[in-house]
Structure formats: C-alpha cells, structure tokens
Amino acid sequence: MLEHLPALQVVLPLIAAPLIVLVRSRSFAWLATTAVSYACLLIAVLLMSRVGASGPISYAIGSWPAPWGIEYRVDALSGFVLVAVSLTASFVAPYAQRSIAAELAPDRQYLMYSMYCLSLAGLLGIAITGDAFNLFVFLEISSLSSYVLIALGPRRRALVAAYQYMLMGTVGATFYVIGVGLLYLMTGTLNLVDMAERLRSVEEVRPVLAALAFITVGIGLKLALFPLHQWLPNAYAYAPSMATAFLAATATKVSVYVLLRFYFSVFDPAPLFERLPTREVFIALSIAAMVTASLVAVFERDVKRMFAYSSVAQIGYITLGIGVDNQASLTGSIVHLLNHGVTKGAIFLLLGAIALRSGAVSMTVASLAGLGRRMPLTAFGLVIAGLSLIGVPGTAGFITKWYLIVGAIDRGLWWLVAVILISSLIAVAYVWRVVEAAYLRPAPDGAACGEAPPGMLAAGLAMALLCVYFGFDTSFSAGGASDAAAMLLRGLR
Amino acid sequence: MSDIAAHFSYWITIFLMIAGMYILIARGNLLKKLIGLAILQTSVYLLYIAPAKLIGGTAPIVAPGFVTYSNPLPHVLILTAIVVGVATLALGLAIVVRIREAYGSIEEDEILAQDRADDAAR
Numbered sequence: 001m002l003e004h005l006p007a008l009q010v011v012l013p014l015i016a017a018p019l020i021v022l023v024r025s026r027s028f029a030w031l032a033t034t035a036v037s038y039a040c041l042l043i044a045v046l047l048m049s050r051v052g053a054s055g056p057i058s059y060a061i062g063s064w065p066a067p068w069g070i071e072y073r074v075d076a077l078s079g080f081v082l083v084a085v086s087l088t089a090s091f092v093a094p095y096a097q098r099s100i101a102a103e104l105a106p107d108r109q110y111l112m113y114s115m116y117c118l119s120l121a122g123l124l125g126i127a128i129t130g131d132a133f134n135l136f137v138f139l140e141i142s143s144l145s146s147y148v149l150i151a152l153g154p155r156r157r158a159l160v161a162a163y164q165y166m167l168m169g170t171v172g173a174t175f176y177v178i179g180v181g182l183l184y185l186m187t188g189t190l191n192l193v194d195m196a197e198r199l200r201s202v203e204e205v206r207p208v209l210a211a212l213a214f215i216t217v218g219i220g221l222k223l224a225l226f227p228l229h230q231w232l233p234n235a236y237a238y239a240p241s242m243a244t245a246f247l248a249a250t251a252t253k254v255s256v257y258v259l260l261r262f263y264f265s266v267f268d269p270a271p272l273f274e275r276l277p278t279r280e281v282f283i284a285l286s287i288a289a290m291v292t293a294s295l296v297a298v299f300e301r302d303v304k305r306m307f308a309y310s311s312v313a314q315i316g317y318i319t320l321g322i323g324v325d326n327q328a329s330l331t332g333s334i335v336h337l338l339n340h341g342v343t344k345g346a347i348f349l350l351l352g353a354i355a356l357r358s359g360a361v362s363m364t365v366a367s368l369a370g371l372g373r374r375m376p377l378t379a380f381g382l383v384i385a386g387l388s389l390i391g392v393p394g395t396a397g398f399i400t401k402w403y404l405i406v407g408a409i410d411r412g413l414w415w416l417v418a419v420i421l422i423s424s425l426i427a428v429a430y431v432w433r434v435v436e437a438a439y440l441r442p443a444p445d446g447a448a449c450g451e452a453p454p455g456m457l458a459a460g461l462a463m464a465l466l467c468v469y470f471g472f473d474t475s476f477s478a479g480g481a482s483d484a485a486a487m488l489l490r491g492l493r
Numbered sequence: 494m495s496d497i498a499a500h501f502s503y504w505i506t507i508f509l510m511i512a513g514m515y516i517l518i519a520r521g522n523l524l525k526k527l528i529g530l531a532i533l534q535t536s537v538y539l540l541y542i543a544p545a546k547l548i549g550g551t552a553p554i555v556a557p558g559f560v561t562y563s564n565p566l567p568h569v570l571i572l573t574a575i576v577v578g579v580a581t582l583a584l585g586l587a588i589v590v591r592i593r594e595a596y597g598s599i600e601e602d603e604i605l606a607q608d609r610a611d612d613a614a615r
Contacts, residue, residue, distance in 0.1 A: 133570050133573070136574075136577075137573060137577065140577045140580075140581070144580055144581060144584055147584060147588070148584065151588055151591065156592075156595035156596065157608060159588055159591050159592045159595055160592060160596075160604055160608070162588055163523065163585070163588045163589070163592060166581070166584065166585055166588065167517065167526060167530060167585075170530055170534070170581050170585075171514075171517070171530070171533065173577075174533055174534055174537055177537050177574060178510075178537055178540060181537065181540050181541050184541075184567070185544055190566075190570075
C-alpha cells in the first residue's frame with residue numbers, strides 16, 4: 001500500500017470527480033471532496049517525510065520502468081509543492097459547503113465539487129509527474145477544470161473572464177507542448193531526468209533555445225508572469241469565492257514549479273543563466289510586476305480585483321527569486337509558493353465569508369465600511385493576512401522577503417533591497433485601504449451584522465493563523481524550501 | 494532550395510501556427526477566435542507527427558523483410574493531444590453559448606461595451 005502512495009496522490013481526486021457526477025448528491029459531493037482533500041494532504045505529508053528520510057521516490061506507473069514508462073517522481077521540490085497544494089485544498093474543501101450552497105443553483109453544485117476535484121488532481125499531477133508530456137496532460141486537466149470553476153461565478157462577467165483565461169491558458173499550454181516537442185526531437189525522450197542528461201550532449205543549440213523560449217512564454221502565461229497576467233484579475237474577481245481562494249493559492253504556484261523544474265533540472269542552468277540574459281529579463285519583469293501591479297491594486301475599487309492584482313505583484317516576488325538565482329533567493333521563491341498560498345487563501349476565504357453575509361455579487365472597498373464591528377473576527381483575520389501580504393515580521397510574508405533580500409545582497413544587488421521595500425510600502429497602501437474601511441469608517445445603516453457560518457469562518461481564520469505560524473516556525477516552510485533550492489542548485493552545477 | 498523543399502512539413506507547421514495565432518488575436522468574434530485556437534493546436538500535431546514518419550518506414554512490428562520503422566510514440570502523444578484539443582474546443586464552445594445567452598452577442602467589442610455600460614450605471 002505504502003509504495004503506491006505516489007499514484008494514490010493523483011488517482012484519489014481523479015476518481016472522486018466522476019463519482020460525484022454519477023451520484024449527483026450535494027452532501028455526498030461535499031463529503032467526498034473533503035475526504036479526498038484530507039487524504040491528499042495525508043499522502044503528501046507521508047511522501048514528504050519519506051523523501052526527507054530516504055531521498056527521492058520514483059514510482060513507475062503500470063510497472064513500466066523509466067525512461068520508457070511514465071515515472072512519478074517525488075523529490076524535495078515536488079514534495080513541497082504537493083504539501084502546499086493539498087494543504088490549501090484541506091482548508092478550502094470544508095469551507096466549500098456553505099459557500100457553494102450560497103452562490104450556486106442547487107442543481108449545479110455537484111458540478112462545482114467535481115471540477116474542484118479534477119483541478120486538484122491536475123495540480124497534484126503536475127507536481128508529481130516526471131514525464132514532460134504527462135505534465136502537459138495534467139496541466140490541461142487542471143486548467144480546463146479551472147475554466148469551468150471560474151465560469152460558474154455568479155455574474156455574467158465570469159463567463160467572459162473564463163473565456164479569456166481559456167484562450168490565453170490554451171495558448172500557454174500549446175506553447176509548452178511545442179517546446180516539449182522540440183526537446184523530444186532533440187533528445188528522443190520525455191522523461192525529465194533522462195531528458196536533462198541527454199540535453200548535455202546535444203550539439204545543436206538552436207532548437208533547444210527555441211524550446212526554452214516556447215516553454216518560458218507558455219508557462220509564463222500560466223503563472224501570470226508580467227506582462228502575461230491579463231487573464232488573472234478578471235478570472236479571480238468573478239469566480240465563485242471558493243474557486244478564487246483555491247486557484248489563487250495553488251494554480252499559479254504549480255506553474256512556477258514547472259518553470260523551476262525546467263530551468264534548473266532539465267535545461268543546463270549554467271549557460272541558461274550565464275550566457276543568456278535570463279537573470280536580467282526575470283529581474284526586470286519581476287520588478288515591473290511588483291511595482292505596477294501593486295500600484296494598480298491601490299487604485300482598484302473592487303476588493304477581489306484589488307487582491308487579484310496583488311497576486312500578480314506577489315508572483316513578481318517569486319520570479320524575482322528565480323532571476324537572482326542563488327540559494328537564499330531560490331529559497332525565498334519556493335517558500336513563497338507556500339506562504340503566498342496561505343496568505344491569499346486566507347484573504348479570499350474571508351472575502352467569501354463577507355460576500356456571503358452581505359449578499360452582494362460585487363464588493364467594493366467602500367462596502368467593507370464598519371466591518372471591524374459587523375464581523376470582528378473576519379476583519380481581524382483579514383488584517384493578519386494583510387500584514388503577511390505586506391511582509392511584517394512575525395508573518396509568513398516576512399520570511400519570504402527576508403530570504404529574497406539576503407539573496408539579493410549575496411548577489412551584490414543592493415538596489416533590489418530598495419525595490420522590495422518600495423513594493424512592500426505600496427502593499428501597505430492597498431492593505432490600509434481595507435483596514436481603514438473596516439475599522440475607521442462607520443457601518444452604513446442596515447448593513448448585515450454577524451459572522452459567517454462557523455465552518456467558513458474557521459477555515460478562513462485557520463489559514464490566517466497559518467500565516468502567523470509560518471512566520472514563527474519555519475522548520476517546514478523555509479526548511480523544506482531551502483532543501484529544495486539546494487537540490488535545484490546542486491543538481492547540475 | 495532543396496533544404497527548404499525537404500523541410501516542407503515544418504513550413505506548413507509554422508504557417509498554421511502563425512495563421513492560428515493571427516486569427517486568435519485579430520478577430521473579435523468569439524467563435525472565430527476558437528477556430529484560430531484549433532488551428533494553432535493542429536499545427537502542433539503536425540510538428541510531432543511529421544518527424545516521426547520515416548519515408549518507407551512501417552509500423553514498429555518486428556517481421557522479416559522490414560528494417561525501417563516509424564516512431565510510434567509521437568503518434569500516441571498526439572492522439573492524447575487531440576483529445577485535449579477536442580475537450581478544449583468543446584468547453585470553449587459551451588462557454589460561448591453561455592456568453593451568447595447572457596449578453597446576446599458573441600462579438601468581443603459589443604460584450605465589452607455592455608460591461609462598460611454596466612460599470613457606468615453603477
């Protein structure tokens with residue numbers, strides 16, 4: 001049983017999805033989703049602990065040995081991503097029951113659960129597979145289901161947002177397959193480890209460079225790398241609350257994992273970073289994301305859109321770490337996959353709770369007036385997660401920024417420290433807008449009072465508490481990320 | 494010149510790729526955009542399949558009298574990619590149907606104009 005854990009990690013949610021459609025019962029759908037989410041977290045933690053104890057796990061699907069068969073491979077990095085994704089899932093699933101019941105027509109609710117399970121299966125599959133083409137299939141499973149999740153949003157704009165996301169996401173995935181196709185032509189293998197070895201002896205560089213370009217742009221679209229982020233704000237803003245929380249915390253992060261995997265484990269990172277302007281491009285795009293997207297967030301009226309733009313800025317921090325490219329900065333990037341997931345997850349879960357109470361389909365910053373008195377616990381959780389977004393010491397966001405700053409100084413890029421601080425100050429500005437509305441403005445007459453149902457509130461607050469927990473106890477978060485970064489850097493240089 | 498002719502499959506691939514991207518970007522009709530997307534995806538099928546076929550090669554079944562075999566793996570991969578493409582197209586069409594129900598139009602500029610009118614009204 002234990003040796004089949006890597007397969008179960010993906011198969012469980014994959015089986016749950018059609019099962020939910022067959023049974024069509026709302027309570028069964030919720031129970032199955034929650035059970036699967038917890039089981040995935042358990043499996044991910046077990047796998048991670050086994051990787052820590054005895055090194056990478058390789059699992060041959062259908063007993064066809066790698067490199068011919070599809071290999072599932074769990075190492076320090078993929079194990080970390082598996083835990084981060086399933087951790088978010090285990091908070092979103094219990095939350096989903098009330099949230100979905102409030103936002104969707106009863107006959108459509110089971111579809112939402114089913115799509116959520118599919119999306120989870122795809123995301124976990126991307127992280128666990130060691131096969132470039134299998135990765136594409138999982139990428140499309142997770143993407144197609146997330147288009148549906150977004151299209152199920154309460155406003156008609158959700159449809160247009162899902163359509164635009166679908167176009168850009170499919171172009172991204174197609175570019176990724178083109179890149180993989182070129183690599184396959186050059187190496188004759190699809191297994192990532194095997195491909196990395198064979199690429200070392202490839203003499204013709206041009207197709208490999210073309211593959212690099214296609215994969216970078218394709219995955220860049222998926223992870224909303226500035227300026228390929230145009231799909232993200234609308235998709236997050238108009239999706240159902242639970243879908244926003246889940247996708248914001250996981251989908252783009254898993255795409256970052258793919259980028260890391262290709263940049264450091266498949267392509268030879270030495271020429272990639274030394275001979276090509278990779279560093280400069282990534283640092284420039286990251287800074288553009290961190291500053292411009294944060295500025296847009298400051299002036300955005302809609303709360304969900306505001307935090308969606310903030311996500312673009314936060315992805316800037318993650319790619320900044322890739323651009324700086326050393327142990328500390330990569331640790332910062334990888335730990336931010338988890339830290340930002342927890343932070344944004346908490347924010348969108350709590351915003352969903354507010355939306356449930358206010359009953360409005362769109363939420364402006366002004367409509368949060370008096371929230372500190374109307375929903376004190378929710379407002380408090382929102383403030384904690386907001387502090388983590390800014391990167392105040394004692395929160396998860398601070399850990400990320402600390403590592404990024406250390407990494408930048410190690411590289412001699414002192415000015416980057418100033419840029420990170422400026423971007424954090426802009427974050428203070430947009431988080432303050434929420435705090436100001438919630439605590440300093442009086443509640444409008446007749447505004448709904450009282451907290452959201454306990455299940456939703458507990459999930460949101462627990463994630464907000466995780467922001468604080470990962471700010472103090474970094475043995476798993478920064479420790480695991482540091483191991484993963486060391487593995488990426490040690491691998492080939 | 495012979496080089497260009499010998500690699501004609503790549504030229505077709507590139508043409509389809511660019512044609513698909515162009516339709517995707519330049520057309521405002523949501524259906525036409527999907528057609529562009531489908532053409533873009535089709536170009537990838539060709540990118541994989543064409544190099545896998547050896548002229549005179551057979552299916553890779555060991556039998557006396559046959560020495561050159563075509564690579565079966567890209568064919569199988571593309572079978573999967575076609576399924577993904579069909580699923581994407583089906584989902585895309587479904588969303589377009591829903592957009593038409595909600596907005597009464599499948600022209601991008603008209604839909605955006607309605608959204609802007611909504612914003613102005615609030």
